[in-house]
Amino acid sequence: MNRSFIKYHSPLVIILFFVLTAVISCTFALGELKVSNEIDYFDILGEGGMTIITLVWIGFILMSRPAGKVTNWLFSGLLLMNMSMLLDFMDEFIKYPDNNAWLTTLDSLPAPFGMVIMSIALYQWYQEQMTINAQLRRTERVYRDHTLTDFITGLYSAKYMKQQIKHQLLYSKSSNKPFTLMMIDIRQFDQFNRQHGYQQGDNLLREIGQVITMNIRDKDLACRYASDRFIVLLPDTSNETAETFAWHIENSLANLAFKVGSDLKANYQEITLCSKEYNGTESNYQVLELLNLKMEVTKKQNPYPLGNNSLGKQVA
Incomplete structure (x- = not known):
């Protein structure tokens, strides 16, 4: 048992x-x-x-x-x-x-x-x-390609997300309906790995991925974009509407009391979250380039408070 x-x-x-x-x-x-x-x-x-x-x-x-x-x-x-x-x-x-x-x-x-x-x-x-x-x-939808998922989190991979962004650009251009991408960055994730080990880092990523999945709709897509970054694709969604999802995700992560092994002390992660709306006129490469650029600007505008172990409320 x-x-x-x-x-x-x-x-x-x-x-x-x-x-x-x-x-x-x-x-x-x-x-x-x-x-x-x-x-x-x-x-x-x-x-x-x-x-x-x-x-x-x-x-x-x-x-x-x-x-x-x-x-x-x-x-x-x-x-x-x-x-x-x-x-x-x-x-x-x-x-x-x-x-x-x-x-x-x-x-x-x-x-x-x-x-x-x-x-x-x-x-x-x-x-x-x-x-x-x-x-x-959501994870067993008919268009899922099992080779294009992230092994650690169970979310879609960056490769699959790029394919879906390409399709979404064509759809948005023809339908005149915008879509929004949301990026979530875990602050000082490398430090967490060094302090607690990569296995605990993988466990943390898995739990964060589950929190994100629980706060999005069936038609939305979440992926692990990089080691410490996640992207959520919100079809037919303006940036204003996306901010509501961002608020829910941020508050859910604020209550994610991750515990390392048998340690009773909870670890709360600092995150930066930004979103950007697209109308289908951008190229596939410009979409991610603009999103990454906005993330860097957001991080500079909201510098990480060293020594603070609470979640940073940094939505842009």
């Missing part, structure tokens, strides 16, 4: 341990053990089984999912349901005095809240899966 994600959920594991310990301690502190002839062993089997099953579900969630909002919602809902089941299970062993009889009714309260939270979590999980499925459909 894959346990690669469990190391990212230390806070949730601590919360789980604390809640279970608190529930068991409170029931023993506020009540007393029943005598053997007062215990219903069939209830123990059923309620104990449900308590264990919810704990197993929590374990599967923590072992199989990355940290994030959906995981937190799933964990919270299951934990509340487990609290109700654990309290109900402990009632089979513990008898409360009259002044603490309220504990026998408390066991039914967390479960409904847990079910509501679980419903929200399952809907968000569904939305997440729809996004992933859209990515898969």
Whole structure:
């Protein structure tokens, strides 16, 4: 069984341990053990089984999912349901005095809240899966050439992007519809490679590529243009509209808390992002030359703040 994600959920594991310990301690502190002839062993089997099953579900969630909002919602809902089941299970062993009889009714309260939270979590999980499925459909489009993809990121290669730009220029010229290219540059990526190694650099590029893919439309194309640069082709899109996509991509990358190996410290990357609109009158070579030129101008206008580990908001 894959346990690669469990190391990212230390806070949730601590919360789980604390809640279970608190529930068991409170029931023993506020009540007393029943005598053997007062215990219903069939209830123990059923309620104990449900308590264990919810704990197993929590374990599967923590072992199989990355940290994030959906995981937190799933964990919270299951934990509340487990609290109700654990309290109900402990009632089979513990008898409360009259002044603490309220504990026998408390066991039914967390479960409904847990079910509501679980419903929200399952809907968000569904939305997440729809996004992933859209990515898969995007990468398996009929015109995809499997020899023209970047091995590390899974995005299209620069060679394929150049072919698509050539086709887009012809289409824009004949239809009088503009298109926009967006370039994303990772600042000091060489320094990251030297500090953490090329394998971690590849992992970072892969995650950045996924973030970009999740923030563009089905008809858009994303490629890894160079070692630390990405290009997004936005057909039938003005530069003004492209700035909205740039804003979404920038904010998503701002929350990309990349962690190196088992290190709990998150690494946030500085980026520069620029976009340029074309109307089909340019040549294939001029398009990329003008885009690269705009990127260099943007970087000079927004110099990299040395020693700052937050994302630079540099959209032009």
